[in-house]
Amino acid sequence: MIEIRLLEQLAAFAKYKTLSAAAEKLHTSQPALTRSMKKLEDELGVSLFIRSKNHLALNETGLRAAEYAQHVLVADQDFEAKVKAYDRSLRTLSMGFCAPVPQIVLTPIVNSVFEGMTLSMDMMDDSSFLDRLRDGTYQLAVLHEKPDSDMFYYKKCGHEDLFISVHPGNPLAFYPEIHLRDLDGMSILLLSRIGFWANMHREKTPHAHYLLQIEQDSFSELAANSSYPVFSSSYYIRRGETIPGRVNIPIVDPECHTEFYLTCLDADRKKYAALFRQVNERTVL
Amino acid sequence: MIEIRLLEQLAAFAKYKTLSAAAEKLHTSQPALTRSMKKLEDELGVSLFIRSKNHLALNETGLRAAEYAQHVLVADQDFEAKVKAYDRSLRTLSMGFCAPVPQIVLTPIVNSVFEGMTLSMDMMDDSSFLDRLRDGTYQLAVLHEKPDSDMFYYKKCGHEDLFISVHPGNPLAFYPEIHLRDLDGMSILLLSRIGFWANMHREKTPHAHYLLQIEQDSFSELAANSSYPVFSSSYYIRRGETIPGRVNIPIVDPECHTEFYLTCLDADRKKYAALFRQVNERTVL
DNA sequence: CTACTTTACGGTATGCGTAAGCATT
């Protein structure tokens, strides 16, 4: 078997054309390369070079050999990369969340159940989550609809109701409850990374003017110091985390009352049993 | 870069399940493998084994690694094989002959022109020779028909006329010349490796009973000590290499008067110019 | 004179085998 080191050196010589240049790139000495190339020819039992007194060049076979060597080097690098990636994947738990509240609530629970694991979490609309569970991109996902294939295992982990938080001076402030259509056309302050809610807003209030905030801090500051309506939810209201001096009005549309389902591949059910045991339908509220 | 040696050892351990068994197969000691496997884990920065006091087993990552290692090992073996094959191909000249006489005549010429080259020669019907020149199986071929594509370069190198050699007691012995159809139905002694001639005989004298001889020696002995007709040719008659006490009668069919064309890819014309220079239409007679 | 390869020489580190220790079956 030809050692990788020799192939690396051959490839370097093919690339840099002189042993001296190759030696420099490989952080070794040029006599070392002279010897290696001799050894390579020896082990192959084949001549690879055209030698003149102060010049070395690949012959026809040598050119081919350098080309083939690349394949081996690539395979070797591939080996290293794949093993490392696989090892990493074993100690990484990738999750998809369809909304911020389940993420906030479940993160510490997942962390304590799978201590030592690296968590990799995405938040986005959950329309692709089942595919991602299937292809292994995610091991776990929180959906806002029950998966309807028995390829998946799920458990309800809570629900969330949406409110609109308005300034007392706002005409809406006197309504006991409102519909999304009442908001269409208004300017509303909104965080950008809110999972499936973003799609819901885009569909149900297409004429609302959303002032998107990427930063939580900017959002909080603007919410506190402006009279723009913002969305709030049962989760924050229950914890008293509301904006001082605002009125929170429930939204009656069914789309604003959602349930969450912690989901994994049915095949992985056992692997995550400990987590599912920690979760019930009142975990996220 | 991970050295091949480590991957070989990993693969051996995966195959033989214990370091001791793998060590034996690899003709090394078991402590050497212990160290190598440690080093492999170290270089990858990844744990590959489940260690108990007197047992070692691959963990999940280790199993994958052993699998991936196979790819690298295959690539490495491939490298070696391909380089050797290419080198060999450079010093081997593969030729196809459509008949024995051109081979007899041209072999010493080719040998002297391409001294040091290994000659690899086939003899068979030349119907596939152009394909074989195209795909590189042959670099040179002797055909009995001119190639009609300008993809090829050729030069006439001689001709051959077929005779039938019969015992003086044979009724045919008094004919000044004969036709192939006169032979149909007879028992005729024939060498088996005679290139395109075999096809010709099969087609033109389908009812002849050919007594095929694989060995030249057996053929000669039978020819000398029996009264079976045998084919001879202008080449042997010209050189006086005929069977004592036999009559050689020319065959008049056009198929029994053939010309030979030394052929190569037009692209290789220069490479074989020296050989073509040595050859003319009276080389094979 | 410069750039390059090759050979020679001496040092070092890498890897090996033997031996010994220890745990498990």
Place this chain on the structure above:
DNA sequence: AATGCTTACGCATACCGTAAAGTAG
């Protein structure tokens, strides 16, 4: 007891770097 892994130790050798010699441009 037998099997198998690991650690420790001393050794062989394989590889390396420096130095020196030689050659072509």
